[in-house]
Structures are given as C-alpha cells and as structure tokens.
Amino acid sequence: MPTPSRLRVAALTAIALLLACALAGCADSQDEDLSAQKLSWKDCPAPSPAEGGGDAPSPLPGGEEWQCATLKAPLDWAKPKGDTIGIALIRARTSGPANRRIGSLVFNFGGPGGSGVSTLPAFGSDYAKLRTRYDLVSFDPRGVGRSAPVECLNDLQLDVYFEQDGTPDDSAERAKLLDNTKEFNAACEENSQKVLPHVRTTDAARDMDLMRQVLGDDKLHYFGISYGTELGGVYAHLFPKHVGRAVFDGVVDPTQNSxxxxxxxxxxxxxxxxxxxxxxxxxxxxxxxxxxxxxxxxxxxxxxxxxxxxxxxxxxxxxxxxxxxxxxxxxxxxxxxxxxxxxxxxxxxxxxxxxxxxxxxxxxxGRSENGEYSNITAANISINCADDKPRYTTAAVERRLPEFRAASPLFGDFLAWSLLTCTDWAVAGAADHPDVSAAGSAPILVVGNTGDPATPYEGARKMVEALGRGVGVELTYKGQGHGAYDSKNKCVQDAVNGYLLTGKVPAAGTVCS
Structure with a gap:
C-alpha cells in the first residue's frame, strides 16, 4: 500500500483523537470558570447499560420526579482549562420547608465503580428522614456509568472472562489466568486510553469539590459507604476546610496497601x-x-x-x-x-x-437478565489500578498463598490471585495507600460494623486514627453485613440522623447492637 502523505497522517491522527475523546465523554477545551456553571436539571432517563440498565426511577412520594443533570469537569485536573468530561448527577429536592433546608447531601455508595445515579433511587426511601432537610444528591464518578465510562470487553467477551478459573492449580492454569488478565487490561487501554490516567480517587474528590460549589454549598455534606469512605477521606485531606457534616459507613482501612x-x-x-x-x-x-x-x-x-x-x-x-x-x-x-x-x-x-x-x-x-453488563468491573479495575502503586507477579502471589489460606480456607486463594488484576496496566498506580489526614476538618462520624465482610471492622478505628485528632468520631455497630445504616438498626440510624440533621455529634465510642 502507498505510504500516506504527511497531511493524511495528520488528519488520521486528529480523527483518532476526536474519536478517543468522544468515547471518553470529552468536550472541547474551555476558558470559562467551571465553578460558575449552571446545571440544567431535567427528569431522569432510564439508566444507561453502563449504569446497569432498567427503567427510569419511579416518582418520589408525593409524585415528584427525580432530576438529573450533567456537571462539566476538567478531564485532567492538572490542566483545568483543557478538555472536559461530563459527570452525571441525580437529585431529589428536599421534602421539608425551604427555611429548614441545610443544603445538598452527596452520596457515594462505593465500588469503586458503582453508579450513584442508578443506586440512589433504589435506596431513596431509606433516606426519607434526611431528605426533610437536604437535597439528596449522588453521581456517577468519572469512569463510571454516564461519566466518561471506561470501556474494556463487550458483553459476550465478559461472559467468557467471568468463567475463567480464578484459582489456578498448576503452571498452565496460572499462565492462562495471567494471559486473560493482560487481554482484559489491553482492551481497557485500547478502548479508553484517554480517560484511564484521570480516574484516580483524587480526581473524583476534586470533582466533588467542584460539585459542592456548583450546587451552591459552602460546605460539602457527605454520606460515603464502603469505597465512598475512602473517597470521603481523600476529599477531607484535600479540602479539610470544606467538610460539612460527613458520615463514613462500612469503612475502608486507609492504611493498607492492596x-x-x-x-x-x-x-x-x-x-x-x-x-x-x-x-x-x-x-x-x-x-x-x-x-x-x-x-x-x-x-x-x-x-x-x-x-x-x-x-x-x-x-x-x-x-x-x-x-x-x-x-x-x-x-x-x-x-x-x-x-x-x-x-x-x-x-x-x-x-x-x-x-x-x-x-x-x-x-x-453487574450482569443484567438480558445479558448486558454495567461497566462496574471495568471502572473498579481502572480506579483501583490508577490508585494502587503495587504490582504483583504470579511468583509473588504464590509466596503469599499460605497466609491467605490461613486467613480463609474458602476465599483465600480467590483473593490472593486477584492481586494480579493490575498486571501490565497502562497507568502507574499513585500510592501504596490513600492519604486521609484531615487536620482542621469538621467532625466526621465513622461507623464500623463488627460483622462486615468487605470492609472489616478494624478499618473504622484505622480511619479515625488516620483522619487525625479531633476529626474522626467512631461508632460501633455489633451486627452483620456490609455497612450499618441500611441494617435499619434504630440506634445507628438515630445517631447518624441526629448528626446530619441537627449537627449533634454522638459520643466517641458509642456502641449499637
């Protein structure tokens, strides 16, 4: 084939960049102050396949509709005047009188990779009491759902990917697992290379501060669950003076590496x-x-x-x-x-x-009945690999297997081999663990569940210590399951509601059972 002219090469390069930006949900570079933007709130559409699909959210009690909007944020926070992406938002306006409204209460439900736009309506009734004084707000973090979603494998490829043997028993199975991991990660790079360097938790925290300003709040009032506690801790570290009333539930240990x-x-x-x-x-x-x-x-x-x-x-x-x-x-x-x-x-x-x-x-x-996958797996891996500095080899995992098996005969192998997830990832990890030190922040209520499988109870105490003296206030729930507030335990809900609605901080060391 003839060699393309320089002009044709330049044109092809420009087209490739435009396509990459379109796939990442990017917009042209801008000069306006993004904190001054006005959100256009409209009735919410049905969730996109990347958000999990399904029907549009049902009306709120009283018939009011959920509202959705898109926040414009920099693709690269190091270049705030450069390309932008859209951050999908959802809200339920406060049900109480205007003169009792505190502001917006922003939720992150965890993952990382979970769509707040599809999750908040599913659990909205659980937060009806909080809605009496707040607009309930959630969002799809960057890389998730409608917010410049990371794309890796298609639905049929994911069916095959999830059937792979995640606990290899011999060298052939280990090689196959590693090959599958590399193929998945290469697909992420091919399909989402423009957004992959910009999905770190620090990027999402900066998005939340922009969100706070555009929503018109002097302080960020926040409810973080699971990974949402890590995101909240990183926000408190970056913007301690902007923290309002905040609750962390199902707490990630911020002192641990992957x-x-x-x-x-x-x-x-x-x-x-x-x-x-x-x-x-x-x-x-x-x-x-x-x-x-x-x-x-x-x-x-x-x-x-x-x-x-x-x-x-x-x-x-x-x-x-x-x-x-x-x-x-x-x-x-x-x-x-x-x-x-x-x-x-x-x-x-x-x-x-x-x-x-x-x-x-x-x-x-994240697979629906019709065989479509949300992008929760792609987003989860992308955010974790952008955040976490360590990279592991099969030999390193094999050395650690005895310790994992001692921790859990059933889940040890499965979780040990998951350490290979970031092998050959396109973006270097940021740090061994997040920095959540937040001197000068308002009190943050940190709720730990003694029976929590995904974020073990000890993480709550570590989060309190890492936030710093006078910031973290620990509350213990002696229960089962991931998180505490949605257990419907009255003691937990009274403590959380009391803080968020009246500003009354529970006594440190409060125990609910």
Missing part, C-alpha cells in the same frame, strides 16, 4: 461465612446445608472443589464454575438479608443446579 486490603477481606468474608454457618445450624429447624457449622463449611468446600473439576448447569448455556460459585457466595455474604438465598443456592447446587448462585454472581459482576 495486598493487605485483600488479606483483610479474606478474613472478613471468612468471618461472615462462619456467622452464616452458625446462624443456619442454630435455628430450631434443621439447617438444609449442613448438620453443624463446620459441616456447612466442609460441604461448601467440597462443592467448590467439585466445580473446579466439572462445572454444573447455570443459566441458559452458561455453566456455574468454581469461580462463579465463589463470587456468588461472597455476594450473598454482603447482607444478612441474602443468607436465605445463599441457603437456597447451595441446596440447588448440591443437586446439580447452579442457577441461584449464578444469579448472585451475575449481580456482583
């Missing part, structure tokens, strides 16, 4: 499994999945070993693999409300039917 965090999760999910097994076998009726707590765990271990050798039928043409079953069990341990589904799923799987466990696994992976 390996320590995964090891902590292994212990947390094992504790939750122990609690599930004890609960099932302590009921007046027989536990259908084991005679004793140990028997429950032994039977689950045997199921997973059997699935490693031979998957069983799942949904449609898909089969339930060992990895999918482990994923489904972990999903059910996020909430005590899901334990009945875990029992049902295990009963079915013992009879050769993997449908319930696969539904749970699909939920974890």
């Amino acid at each position: 390996e320590q965090g995964s090891l902590g999760q292994a212990r947390g999910f094992q504790l939750a499994l122990d609690n599930f097994a004890e609960d099932c076998t302590s009921q007046p009726t027989d536990c259908p999945v084991g005679d004793t707590a140990q028997d429950v765990k032994d039977r689950i271990a045997k199921l997973l070993a059997d699935l490693d050798r031979k998957p069983i039928p799942g949904i449609g043409q898909r089969v339930l693999t060992q990895t999918a079953a482990t994923n489904g069990i972990a999903q059910a341990l996020y909430s005590k409300d899901f334990w009945e589904y875990l029992t049902e799923g295990l009963e079915q799987a013992y009879d050769g039917d993997g449908r319930v466990l696969m539904v749970l696994s699909d939920s974890m992976n």
Whole structure:
C-alpha cells in the first residue's frame, strides 16, 4: 500500500483523537470558570447499560420526579482549562420547608465503580428522614456509568472472562489466568486510553469539590459507604476546610496497601461465612446445608472443589464454575438479608443446579437478565489500578498463598490471585495507600460494623486514627453485613440522623447492637 502523505497522517491522527475523546465523554477545551456553571436539571432517563440498565426511577412520594443533570469537569485536573468530561448527577429536592433546608447531601455508595445515579433511587426511601432537610444528591464518578465510562470487553467477551478459573492449580492454569488478565487490561487501554490516567480517587474528590460549589454549598455534606469512605477521606485531606457534616459507613482501612486490603477481606468474608454457618445450624429447624457449622463449611468446600473439576448447569448455556460459585457466595455474604438465598443456592447446587448462585454472581459482576453488563468491573479495575502503586507477579502471589489460606480456607486463594488484576496496566498506580489526614476538618462520624465482610471492622478505628485528632468520631455497630445504616438498626440510624440533621455529634465510642 502507498505510504500516506504527511497531511493524511495528520488528519488520521486528529480523527483518532476526536474519536478517543468522544468515547471518553470529552468536550472541547474551555476558558470559562467551571465553578460558575449552571446545571440544567431535567427528569431522569432510564439508566444507561453502563449504569446497569432498567427503567427510569419511579416518582418520589408525593409524585415528584427525580432530576438529573450533567456537571462539566476538567478531564485532567492538572490542566483545568483543557478538555472536559461530563459527570452525571441525580437529585431529589428536599421534602421539608425551604427555611429548614441545610443544603445538598452527596452520596457515594462505593465500588469503586458503582453508579450513584442508578443506586440512589433504589435506596431513596431509606433516606426519607434526611431528605426533610437536604437535597439528596449522588453521581456517577468519572469512569463510571454516564461519566466518561471506561470501556474494556463487550458483553459476550465478559461472559467468557467471568468463567475463567480464578484459582489456578498448576503452571498452565496460572499462565492462562495471567494471559486473560493482560487481554482484559489491553482492551481497557485500547478502548479508553484517554480517560484511564484521570480516574484516580483524587480526581473524583476534586470533582466533588467542584460539585459542592456548583450546587451552591459552602460546605460539602457527605454520606460515603464502603469505597465512598475512602473517597470521603481523600476529599477531607484535600479540602479539610470544606467538610460539612460527613458520615463514613462500612469503612475502608486507609492504611493498607492492596495486598493487605485483600488479606483483610479474606478474613472478613471468612468471618461472615462462619456467622452464616452458625446462624443456619442454630435455628430450631434443621439447617438444609449442613448438620453443624463446620459441616456447612466442609460441604461448601467440597462443592467448590467439585466445580473446579466439572462445572454444573447455570443459566441458559452458561455453566456455574468454581469461580462463579465463589463470587456468588461472597455476594450473598454482603447482607444478612441474602443468607436465605445463599441457603437456597447451595441446596440447588448440591443437586446439580447452579442457577441461584449464578444469579448472585451475575449481580456482583453487574450482569443484567438480558445479558448486558454495567461497566462496574471495568471502572473498579481502572480506579483501583490508577490508585494502587503495587504490582504483583504470579511468583509473588504464590509466596503469599499460605497466609491467605490461613486467613480463609474458602476465599483465600480467590483473593490472593486477584492481586494480579493490575498486571501490565497502562497507568502507574499513585500510592501504596490513600492519604486521609484531615487536620482542621469538621467532625466526621465513622461507623464500623463488627460483622462486615468487605470492609472489616478494624478499618473504622484505622480511619479515625488516620483522619487525625479531633476529626474522626467512631461508632460501633455489633451486627452483620456490609455497612450499618441500611441494617435499619434504630440506634445507628438515630445517631447518624441526629448528626446530619441537627449537627449533634454522638459520643466517641458509642456502641449499637
């Protein structure tokens, strides 16, 4: 083929950049002050496939519609006058009188990678009391949902990706896992290279401060759950004087690197499994999945070993693999409300039917009934790999396997091998762990759950210490599941509501059960 002229090369380069920017949700560079922009609030459309799909949010009590808007933010905060991206927002206007309104209460529900635009309406009724004095606001963080979403594999490719063996037993399986990881990461770079360097938690925190200004608030009032506590801590570090009333629930340990965090999760999910097994076998009726707590765990271990050798039928043409079953069990341990589904799923799987466990696994992976995936996995990996500096090899994981297996016979291998996720990632990780020191910040209520599988209870105390003297105020909930406020525990909700609605800080060390 003839060599293109320099003019043609320049044109092709320009077209490639425009396409890359369009895929990333970018706009042209700008000169206006973004903090002075006016949001155009409109009735919300149905969630996009990247947000999880489904119907438009139902009207609020009283018939008021949820409203959505797009915030314009710099693609690169180091170049605030450069290209911009859109940050998708959702809100429910306060239900109380205007003279009682405090401001906006911004939610982040975690992940990283979860869509706040689709999640807030699903749980909006849980925050009805808070809505009496706040506009409830959430958003899709950059890289997520409608906010310059990271794109990696397509739906059919993701079906194959999630069937891979995540706990390799020999060198061939280890090589295959590493190859699959590299292929996924290469697809992210190919499809989203312009946005990948700009999805760090520090970028999202700066977006939130811009959001605060555009919403017209002097202070950011904030409710962070799970990863949302890390995002809130980073915000408090960057903008301590801008922190209003803030609550962290289901608290990430900010002192841990990615390996320590995964090891902590292994212990947390094992504790939750122990609690599930004890609960099932302590009921007046027989536990259908084991005679004793140990028997429950032994039977689950045997199921997973059997699935490693031979998957069983799942949904449609898909089969339930060992990895999918482990994923489904972990999903059910996020909430005590899901334990009945875990029992049902295990009963079915013992009879050769993997449908319930696969539904749970699909939920974890963001797969809808019609086979479409949200971009939660792509966004989760992209944000974590941009944040976390360590990179691991198969040899390094093998050396750490004994410690992970000691932490959890069931989940240890699965979480240890997940350390390979950022292998050959296109962007260097920012740090070993986030900096959340926030001298000068207003008090932040930090709520830890003793039975939390995903963010173990110890993380709450570490967050309080890292925030600094006089900032973090710890509250303990002796319960099960991920987070505390949505457990409906009256003691927890009274403490959180009291702080957010009246400014009354609970006594440090308060315990709810």
